[in-house]
Amino acid sequence: xxxxxxxxxxxxxxxxxxxxxxxxxxxxxxxxxxxxxxxxxxxxxxxxxxxxxxxxxxxxxxxxxxxxxxxxxxxxxxxxxxxxxxxxxxxxxxxxxxxxxxxxxxxxxxxxxxxxxxxxxxxxxxxxxxxxxxxxxxxxxxxxxxxxxxxxxxxxxxxxxxxxxxxxxxxxxxxxxxxxxxxxxxxxxxxxxxxxxxxxxxxxxxxxxxxxxxxxxxxxxxxxxxxxxxxxxxxxxxxxxxxxxxxxxxxxxxxxxxxxxxxxxxxxxxxxxxx
Numbered sequence: 001x002x003x004x005x006x007x008x009x010x011x012x013x014x015x016x017x018x019x020x021x022x023x024x025x026x027x028x029x030x031x032x033x034x035x036x037x038x039x040x041x042x043x044x045x046x047x048x049x050x051x052x053x054x055x056x057x058x059x060x061x062x063x064x065x066x067x068x069x070x071x072x073x074x075x076x077x078x079x080x081x082x083x084x085x086x087x088x089x090x091x092x093x094x095x096x097x098x099x100x101x102x103x104x105x106x107x108x109x110x111x112x113x114x115x116x117x118x119x120x121x122x123x124x125x126x127x128x129x130x131x132x133x134x135x136x137x138x139x140x141x142x143x144x145x146x147x148x149x150x151x152x153x154x155x156x157x158x159x160x161x162x163x164x165x166x167x168x169x170x171x172x173x174x175x176x177x178x179x180x181x182x183x184x185x186x187x188x189x190x191x192x193x194x195x196x197x198x199x200x201x202x203x204x205x206x207x208x209x210x211x212x213x214x215x216x217x218x219x220x221x222x223x224x225x226x227x228x229x230x231x232x233x234x235x236x237x238x239x240x241x242x243x244x245x246x247x248x249x250x251x252x253x254x255x256x257x258x259x260x261x262x263x264x265x266x267x268x269x270x271x272x273x274x275x
Contacts, residue, residue: 004268017106028257032057033082035056035108036256037101039091039148040118041060042069043219045167049244049252050084051077051114056253060084061104061111061212063091066120091118092139094147101151113256116145119167119186137181142188149196153205163256166193168211168267169202173275174236190267194227197265206264208255213271216242 036053040046041062050073053060059082064070064236070086077083085107089100105111119141123134149164156162176183190209197207214220214233234240251270254260269275 026253028056028259030258031113031253031256033059034113034256035059035061035104035111036113036115037104037111037148037152038062038115038117040064042066042073042086044124044219045212045215045245045248046117047073048249049117052246052249052253053256054080054082054084057082057097058113059108061087061108063087063089063097063100063104065090070125090099091144091148091269092136094144097144097147098151101148105155110159111152112159114148114152114162114164115252115256116148116166118144119169119182121169121171121179121182124125124181125178129181129267134181138185141182141185142192145189146192146196149207153200153203156200156205159201163207163260164196164205164207165252165255166190166207166209168193170211170213170269170271170275173211193267194265201264206260206262208260208263208265209267210248210251210255211267211269211271212248213237213267213269213274214249215245217245233272233274236274237271241272243270243272 023151031053031257034057038046038053038060039048041050043066046062046064050060050062054077062070062084065087065088067088070088073084074084085104087100087103089096091097101111145166152162166189169187172183172187193207193209200207218227237243247270251268255263
């Protein structure tokens, strides 16, 4: 289920209301009944991913530290043909991550699609960055992607294949300052993808990076979007329209489905033509 969008002048605020998947968008029969794991699925892009995969008939498990939002999304989707499973966990705790993945596997069976979406683009400056905050930033933006992939690869090997989608960012490509740990981590995601694609390829496991631009989630609008930011978007994007979570979800569906069977070790950029 994607949201309907209304744009309100003069600041192009984006409002989301629940609705069904637009009939004009693709359906992926291979996703029906497939066990899909989504990290950071309670809010923002992640919540839209959960809705989109549930709408396709997938068996969706999602993990997030925000228990209230995760439970609310589960309640919203409880009438679906295959309601999702929410497992609250701190993904920076690898033991907790492994336990959460085990809970999804126990409910739905072997996981053959992984969306490594969880991240935190909290702004921070160089002078305030400590060894401890550096490690914490890497843990939330990079480390869990590797360990989630390592975990589910066991299922994918036994199943004869699968799809891992690591989420990157255009921020480092734009040489964006003001959050060095985040941009470093997101640049590293693309190296991780290419390494895993080589190692997992013999098992028919494809690994790709989905690289979003500046997506107009509620959080981004509330915390970071300013008039200067709107001007940057207008100058940078070739398509001067809001980039929305459903645009990211459309690419994620393709990458998780069998339609992308020979796509691996690639960057799929969805940014309105900015980089």
